[in-house]
Every structure is written in structure tokens, then in C-alpha cells.
Amino acid sequence: GHYDLAGFAVGVVERAKIIDGKRLRPGDVVLGLPSSGVHSNGFSLVRHVLARHGLELDAQPPPLTQPLGPTLLTPTRIYVRAVQALLAHGCDVRAMAHVTGGGLARNLVRVMPDGLRAVLDRQRWTEPPIFGLLRRLGVPDEEMDLTFNLGLGFLLVVPPEDRDAALASLRASGEAPLVVGHLEETTSAAAVTCVGAPRA
Numbered sequence: 001g002h003y004d005l006a007g008f009a010v011g012v013v014e015r016a017k018i019i020d021g022k023r024l025r026p027g028d029v030v031l032g033l034p035s036s037g038v039h040s041n042g043f044s045l046v047r048h049v050l051a052r053h054g055l056e057l058d059a060q061p062p063p064l065t066q067p068l069g070p071t072l073l074t075p076t077r078i079y080v081r082a083v084q085a086l087l088a089h090g091c092d093v094r095a096m097a098h099v100t101g102g103g104l105a106r107n108l109v110r111v112m113p114d115g116l117r118a119v120l121d122r123q124r125w126t127e128p129p130i131f132g133l134l135r136r137l138g139v140p141d142e143e144m145d146l147t148f149n150l151g152l153g154f155l156l157v158v159p160p161e162d163r164d165a166a167l168a169s170l171r172a173s174g175e176a177p178l179v180v181g182h183l184e185e186t187t188s189a190a191a192v193t194c195v196g197a198p199r200a
Helices: 043-052 068-072 080-089 103-111 129-136 141-147 160-172
Strands: 029-034 095-098 116-121 152-158 178-185 191-195
Touching: 029 116, 029 160, 043 068, 043 129, 068 129, 080 152, 080 160, 095 103, 103 116, 103 141, 103 152, 103 191, 129 141, 152 160, 152 178
Parallel strands: 116 191
Antiparallel strands: 029 152, 029 178, 095 152, 116 178
């Protein structure tokens, strides 16, 4: 009486137009597009945590503003139209990451060369309440970073001189972009570091 439904998307890009992160530089700006919640990743951990605490889907523990069921079924946001419009606008987008499996910590790093670190300031965006609940139920910050989008569904990196134009283009597409961090030099492998306390 149960079934699983899975979906995926396949895209094609001209080789000359591939954005691979090779032009990233210290000082580049990281922009974030808000997520609508858990999206489609981390549900095994969510189910484990809820079961461990005996929470049913009709429960509404704080800080949720609606029951768990509707909260977890909030549709995943798709950013393709806004991103395509941004690229057509001519902004110098040097890297992009759809924050899916691997969470906030392991997606942008996939397109960053060694010697660079992305520093994301948690105070610059608001986490959806579901993430606050998971923290309250005992999921440690490191695991949160490695599993969930934490409120940022898509990240883009642009040079400082293109920041304002990129923000304007994304807003014109109906997004609410935020400046969430920057790139800096590091002596080790590429990394993404989240600093500060989450803003709920």
C-alpha cells in the first residue's frame, strides 16, 4: 500500500558556456536564493529524528507555524528561470551551486578550486522554522551543515563589481537574493565555512 515517487531533471549546456569555478578569486561575493524548507534532501534524517522523539505529522511543535506534515511537503523551489535570466543579463557568474544532497557545506565546494574558502555568515539569512526544530531536537550544527540547505536553495558567486547588477536581475525575476558571504584565500583544500549563529 505504499509507493515511492522519484523525479530528476537533465540539462544540456554548450561546452563554451560551462561555468566551472575556474575563474573564482578571493573577494568574490556569494549570493544566496532562499529555500522554502527542507526541499528534497535529508528526509531520512528528518524521519529518524521525528520517530526518535515520537512526533506525528499532525504535531506542531515550536517553532513551526503549521503542522509537520504540510511543513515537510512544502514544494521544492526551482531557480532555473531566474538563473537563466541572470546569465542572459550578462553578469559575470563565476560559480553556481544548487544546494541539494550534501547540504550547505558540500555543494558550493564542488566547484571551488583548492586555495579558496567560502565564508557564509548565518546572520545574513533567515532559516525556515523546520531547521530550528531539528536543531532543538538534537541534530548538531555540523550535521545540519552537511545535510540541509538551511534556508539557501541556490548559491551564486560573482565578482564584487557585478554584485548590484546580479541582485537587481534576480529581484526582477521574483527572487529575494541575499549577499551571504565571500571568498577568501586558504592554504588548504577548498572549503565552505558557516560562521555566526543561525537567524530564525
